[in-house]
Amino acid sequence: MKLKLSTLSYLVPSVLLIFGFSASLAQQPWVAPEKVAKMANPVKSDAESLDNGKSLWVTHCQSCHGKKGKGDGSKAAQLKTPVGDFTSADFQKQSDGSIFYKTSEGRTDMPSFKKKIPDADDIWSLVNYIRTLK
């Protein structure tokens, strides 16, 4: 069977589009450096820390990650990378240090927060709050 030029003209871009789009949607593994991942959370998860963490979550995280961390924030649909579900066991099995690292450093659509939240204890408080999103 011969392929006509007109058929190729839409078939090739379609294939490229479909595979290209699928590739961009695939979540690349994101592994925190072992040294940071093993760091213990120095901030006790008490009421003060959780209040602080919640305030930071609402201000900086909620618009993408959603009110309950399910990845359904109002801006999530505009992002190229999947936001993820913080309530999932897969996410919560990460160490505190790993969540701290990812929050602090960022990657692609996820911004780095080490300049916006310069006090490391604040990011640890945010980690404490994220732990309540199970």
Added chain:
Amino acid sequence: MKASILNQKIKVPGLISLALILLLWNPVYSQEDSVAAPTAKASKPVKNMFSGIWLIDNQSAMVPIKGTFEFDILHRFGVVNNGYEDFFGLFASSNIRLGFNYSPIDRLYVGFGLTKYKMLWDVNAKYAIFQQTSDGRWPVSITYYGNAAIDTRSEEFFVHFSDRLSYFNQIIIARKITPKFSAQIAPSLSHTNVVNGYYSEPGVVSPERKHDHFAVAISGRYKLTETLSVLANYDQPITKHKSGNPHPNLSFGLDVTTSSHSFQLFFGNYYFLSPQQNNMYNANDYTKGQYLIGFNITRLWNF
């Protein structure tokens, strides 16, 4: 009349003294405490005292964190009194200020701005002298704010270059009283190099008003949610002039804050968008309902 002026002059130092007493009264300074807890963590400033540098027309005690670049758009419509004629001031002549500031180090920002009314350029700076700490070591924050402004309209309005200049200095004493409620009191001194004159006798020109003007502002913020707050503010002129005494300012508004933006929508009496202009020349009287609608939009970048 003189008695009332005297009373006002006494009230303001009294309020400032009260704030200073609160500042100096501090049980953490006792030797017993410092010995008992030698390994205690360093004091940290309280967080989220205010959501931004603005409290409607006044500066808050807050200074952005180091490396923050901020762009402000401030807008004031006309007074609402004309009703439908100018759609409650929304279609009246408005005043606008575009401002930029940057925090090169912690506790300090420097900035500049341009205001439509009188084409007023200003340079300004704010420095947090003391910051309230969460452990009570410092019960209040004390911040200095100052600016210098130049009226850049055409030469016909001025005799000397120095006539274009005016200045503003303010000390802001603030406290986060509860996790949701913060308040501040801010005495200020405005100075203008030139004032209008009149012929007090043939050939003799006397100034209509003094070059310096004292005032005090009291402002508060109450958080309804993590991102939504209500704001209230009152400015009381202290100095009395021969004529053209400014009216006090009463304002209420809402503040919505996100990670990189702050939006404030409010109504009040101040129109000028320059603190020295507002404090010295406000002509809108809240007892006559001369309110106007305004908004502040702030965009933040962190470098």
